[in-house]
Amino acid sequence: MNIDHIEAFMYVVHFNSFHKAAEAMFLSQPTVSARIKTLEGELDSELFERQGRGIILTEKGKAFIPFAEQIIRTFQQGKKQLKAGSDLEEITIGANIITSQYFIPFALPLWKKNNPGLRFKFISATNEELLDKLLRKQVDIAFMKEVTHSGLRNHKTLDNSIRLVVYPGHPFQVQTELSVQTLAMEPLVFFECGAFDWNQVHKIFEVSNVEPRIEFQVNHLEVAKSLIVSGSCIGFLPYLCIKKELEEGTLVEVDVSHLIKIKQHIYLTHINQGMEAPLLWNDILFSIQEFGQNRHPSPLQSNR
Structure with a gap:
């Protein structure tokens, strides 16, 4: 049984659409459909039924969800364990260039202090690169410009007007x-x-x-x-x-607000998890509040 097929199943369940699942996975719709078809063959069960232009889960499809979630969770935990080589849980944080230079050096020590059992991996990249890494699950959360994508959620954080x-x-x-x-x-x-x-x-x-x-x-x-x-x-x-x-x-x-107003923010972006808040959410909110009230260290010297 291929883990990619199970992930495709969960994406279709989440979006209730083969098309949206394909978009979120950066795949073609026929590829996603083929993965689901193969999975159904391996399980000898139909997981979805066509209903007009939409789809609905079959009873067997509903019954398979907790097992699919467990398989994916176990696989991801095993992958992280082998990659980290220790008992520390790892989180990968991405940020665009300006956030990397001026906010991350302030925030990372605070996050580590409050989460000593968490291993931090940080990636600085362009907004376009961060979007790709988020969708490929190479980054857990990213500080970047607002993006519009059905598979992602944006939270307005830092003022960068x-x-x-x-x-x-x-x-x-x-x-x-x-x-x-x-x-x-x-x-x-x-x-x-x-x-x-x-x-x-x-x-x-x-x-x-x-x-x-x-x-x-x-x-x-x-x-x-x-x-x-x-x-x-x-x-x-x-x-x-x-x-x-x-x-x-x-x-x-x-003050030139009478001539021009250019409001822009940095957004915290992550895979859409419904109502579930991303890891470190409270620590991130606290660090943003502290950043607004305190002087921060000099920026990193490099700039792309």
Whole structure:
């Protein structure tokens, strides 16, 4: 009996759809159907019945569910045990680049302190890579941009809104109701790295028919931030990367909410488990609260 066939059965049970199960497993619908057909042959029992365009579980299908769950659970536990080589339970956490740099170094020690019997594995990757790893069950939970997928659940966690920041003493620090024309005259750094839709920033200049004075265009947050701190320019940056500098006063936020509002969050994403909360849920909520109230360590030096 193939574990892939049993997993396909549980996915179809969960989504009540061959099509949705195939989407969640990154397989074609015929492949999922073939796996179910093979499983039914091995069990010598029909597990699903067609009802119009939908499907329903047969009585034998319902009876097989607890055994399927036990087989999958035992297989996963055995796989983790062999991989870890110890009695420690392992959790694999993923995060996109910006969360990896500015939140994870703060949170991981807290999670480990509260869960000494848990082995932590951490992966830093792009949002697209994290989505793939979640669906392939190579990552248990991931901090990333919101995704729309029937097999995943998103929980809004960290505020990562885009803010206009300047160096201390800049005239904008005391100016109210800043105009687009005045903003366009200042030297700007644009950080382009897929963090959000930069067209929103470009749009405020296009609508007013003015050309922004973009002196620097970079793909590294720390470079962009350092240029602003040095007094070379001003710029729009995501909150997570400037939280420390705003607290210390080495950067100052300028209110431009009358011109543009770019709200964005980091989401905690995991396989849809119904109403069941993901592992570490309470610890994660606590670490986010602490992160908002405390200064945090310097970011990791690497950046993709």
